[in-house]
Structure formats: C-alpha cells, structure tokens
Amino acid sequence: MPKSTKQGVATYMSANEIRFSAPDIGRAEVEAAERALLSGWITTGEECKSLEAELAEYLGVEHVIAMSSCTAALEIAAAHLGLPEGSRIGVPTWTFVSTAIAPFHRGLRPVPLDIESDTFNLSPTALAAALEDGGLDAVIGVHFSGTPLSTQIHQLCADAGVPLIEDAAHALGAQDERGMIGGKGTAGCCFSFYATKNLTSAEGGALATDDPELAAFAQSFRLHGLSRDAWARYTPGAKTEGYDILGDGLKANLPDVLAAIARAQLVRFSDLQARRRELALQYREQLGSIEGLQIVPKELPEGGADHLMVVLLPDGEDRSLVQKQLSAESIGSSVHFRPLHTFNWFADNGLTSGPGGTPVADTYADRALSLPFHTMLSSSDVERVCSVLSRALTT
Numbered sequence: 541m542p543k544s545t546k547q548g549v550a551t552y553m554s555a556n557e558i559r560f561s562a563p564d565i566g567r568a569e570v571e572a573a574e575r576a577l578l579s580g581w582i583t584t585g586e587e588c589k590s591l592e593a594e595l596a597e598y599l600g601v602e603h604v605i606a607m608s609s610c611t612a613a614l615e616i617a618a619a620h621l622g623l624p625e626g627s628r629i630g631v632p633t634w635t636f637v638s639t640a641i642a643p644f645h646r647g648l649r650p651v652p653l654d655i656e657s658d659t660f661n662l663s664p665t666a667l668a669a670a671l672e673d674g675g676l677d678a679v680i681g682v683h684f685s686g687t688p689l690s691t692q693i694h695q696l697c698a699d700a701g702v703p704l705i706e707d708a709a710h711a712l713g714a715q716d717e718r719g720m721i722g723g724k725g726t727a728g729c730c731f732s733f734y735a736t737k738n739l740t741s742a743e744g745g746a747l748a749t750d751d752p753e754l755a756a757f758a759q760s761f762r763l764h765g766l767s768r769d770a771w772a773r774y775t776p777g778a779k780t781e782g783y784d785i786l787g788d789g790l791k792a793n794l795p796d797v798l799a800a801i802a803r804a805q806l807v808r809f810s811d812l813q814a815r816r817r818e819l820a821l822q823y824r825e826q827l828g829s830i831e832g833l834q835i836v837p838k839e840l841p842e843g844g845a846d847h848l849m850v851v852l853l854p855d856g857e858d859r860s861l862v863q864k865q866l867s868a869e870s871i872g873s874s875v876h877f878r879p880l881h882t883f884n885w886f887a888d889n890g891l892t893s894g895p896g897g898t899p900v901a902d903t904y905a906d907r908a909l910s911l912p913f914h915t916m917l918s919s920s921d922v923e924r925v926c927s928v929l930s931r932a933l934t935t
C-alpha cells in the first residue's frame with residue numbers, strides 16, 4: 541500500500557513501515573526517464589553530456605565524467621596514478637569496501653588507517669604516522685556521512701608529495717573552507733548516485749576534477765580505453781574514421797536513461813538537501829535526550845551533506861538486539877560501517893593496518909547504528925524512530 545503520493549508518485553511503504561532508505565522519486569524523474577527512453581538513444585549520449593555540464597557548473601569544477609558507479613570512478617582515479625604494482629594506498633578503515641577494492645583491482649595494496657573519534661573520517665594522526673618514511677604512495681580520503689575531510693589531510697598529503705583521491709560517495713553538496721567538495725587540488729573526486737545516495741539515478745557515479753589530463757584519461761578509461769564513444773561514432777554527421785584504443789579500460793559508462801534521472805534530481809537537489817538538514821536537526825534535538833547516546837559527528841557540520849544519521853549506542857548495549865527491536869516496530873536500520881580490517885579478505889590477501897593500528901575504529905565497531913534517514917521521512921516518522929530507540933535502550 542503506498543504511503544504517500546508525493547508529486548504524484550507512490551512510494552510503496554506500508555502505512556506503519558519506516559524504511560532505512562527510500563529513493564525520493566517524483567513525477568520529474570519519471571518524465572526524465574521517459575524522455576530518454578523515447579528519444580531514440582538510450583545509452584551514453586546527450587543526456588549524459590548535459591548531466592556532466594550541469595554537475596560541473598554546480599560543483600564549480602572544470603570537468604565531470606559520469607560513470608556507472610563511484611566504485612568505477614575510484615578505480616579509474618587509482619589507475620590514473622600510474623603507480624607500480626604493490627604500491628601502498630592509505631584508506632580509512634571506516635568505509636565501504638569499494639574504497640579499498642577499487643585500487644586493489646589496479647594492483648595497489650590498501651592500508652586501512654584509523655579514524656577521528658568525532659567525525660569518523662581519516663585521522664590526521666594515523667595518516668601522519670603511515671606517511672612517515674615514505675610508508676604510503678597514495679591516499680583515499682572518505683568524506684564520511686558527508687562531513688568534509690579535515691584540511692589537515694590535504695596538507696599532510698601535499699607535504700609528503702602523495703596524491704589524495706576523494707571518495708565523496710556521501711558528499712555531493714558538501715563544502716569545506718576551500719568551497720564545494722569537487723576535486724580541487726586532489727587526484728580526483730568520486731561521487732555515487734546509488735539508490736541510497738542524496739542524489740540518485742538508481743546506479744551511477746561521477747569523477748570531478750580540474751585536471752584536463754585526468755578528465756581525458758577518465759573519459760576514455762570508462763569506455764574500454766577507446767578514443768571515441770558510441771555517440772561520437774554512430775550519430776548522423778559523425779566522422780567515419782573509426783576509433784583507436786588509447787590504453788587499458790573498463791566498461792563503466794552511464795546510460796542516458798539514468799543520466800536523465802540524475803538531471804531531474806539535480807534540479808531538485810537544493811530542496812532535497814534542505815529537507816535533509818531539517819530532518820538532521822530534528823533527529824539531533826530528539827536524540828539529545830537519550831542518555832549515553834552520541835551522534836556522529838558530535839556537532840552538525842555546517843558544510844556537511846547530511847548523508848546518514850549514525851548514532852553510537854551506549855557501551856555494552858547489544859546492537860543486534862536494538863536492531864531487532866526497531867525491526868519489530870517496522871523500522872529499518874543499518875550499520876555504516878564494519879571496519880575494513882575486520883574482514884577476512886584483508887588478512888587473506890596479507891593486507892595489514894597502518895602503524896599504531898585502529899584503536900578508535902575498534903572502540904566503536906560494535907556501537908555504530910544508522911537510523912532511517914531520507915527525504916521521504918515525515919517529522920512524525922523521526923519522532924517514532926526516536927521514541928522506539930529510546931524504549932529499546934531502556935529495556
């Protein structure tokens with residue numbers, strides 16, 4: 541049974557259900573997808589080019605190259621570093637597996653590093669220790685939950701002459717002291733348009749950069765390393781001389797049907813973000829009265845993209861029991877993230893954490909819980925989540 545018919549489009553949640561995540565798809569997205577589907581060109585073409593131009597303008601960056609995912613964007617940024625096989629790339633241990641597996645696919649060895657206890661972003665102290673004596677050849681920083689990386693991370697990488705790739709899967713619309721997060725001065729900024737993200741096209745991603753050389757590399761690498769895409773080869777009036785292979789590549793282009801959906805979301809993006817901010821403020825006010833509960837980060841960051849609502853349960857609470865109690869009341873929840881170094885895959889591949897280990901991540905690994913957070917939530921949904929959580933913690 542549809543819960544609401546926002547902008548004429550139903551969302552199929554039962555009246556009582558509060559999903560952990562739900563896409564905010566309205567009539568504009570449906571019409572955009574239909575426009576692309578009926579245009580006679582459904583894979584990468586004009587819609588994709590328009591999305592790239594519109595995103596570049598929004599971010600204030602020279603180049604945006606749309607991709608099939610953030611994972612692909614990360615892999616392409618890692619490939620562009622041109623580092624020898626076995627080079628070491630520092631990553632925060634508190635992230636999704638893509639952050640580590642994408643560079644691993646390009647022959648790099650991810651080194652999980654500890655996080656700051658406030659933002660859960662990469663810790664400057666852990667990074668400084670790992671960089672000492674040339675311990676890292678590159679770094680990927682994650683703007684966790686849309687909280688911008690500390691400028692200290694940029695400085696440490698610059699001082700060490702080590703390239704920094706930004707994993708901005710949670711951070712479209714986030715701003716730091718340098719302006720909009722979008723690859724300024726870094727080795728590429730990678731966004732995700734996955735179904736749970738603050739701008740979604742179901743699946744998708746993008747790489748943003750001011751570097752024309754990285755942009756040209758990414759443009760070709762996302763499509764098998766070809767010199768010209770299908771749109772440039774098959775459309776009427778296109779030159780007929782064919783194409784060359786410039787190098788290695790992936791099949792990671794974004795089809796026009798999805799690009800059209802992303803464009804419709806971008807038009808609504810400031811409204812969507814404003815609603816996220818309202819919900820974040822409401823959550824913070826209502827969770828504030830729950831004894832022993834902390835929110836990540838402790839203070840709402842002014843330039844944050846408000847991607848998740850992560851709380852740290854009081855020490856000793858059984859997280860899976862709390863999740864079961866929420867679930868019994870039809871409330872979804874999730875965990876962001878299980879630290880990378882705890883997965884067997886790392887040990888199986890002989891990958892070990894940086895110097896000093898990961899004490900902060902280890903302290904919070906069993907305490908972090910992500911509450912429902914998306915723009916389909918009503919204020920009364922947030923009230924119900926907070927009151928059920930409060931009850932779960934006192935029983």
Ligand SMILES: Cc1ncc(COP(=O)(O)O)c(C=O)c1O
Nearest residue numbers: 609610611636638709732734745
């Ligand atoms: C921090 C982080 N990086 C990368 C990704 C991968 O994004 P995608 O699904 O677009 O490849 C995610 C996805 O959830 C993520 O949370």
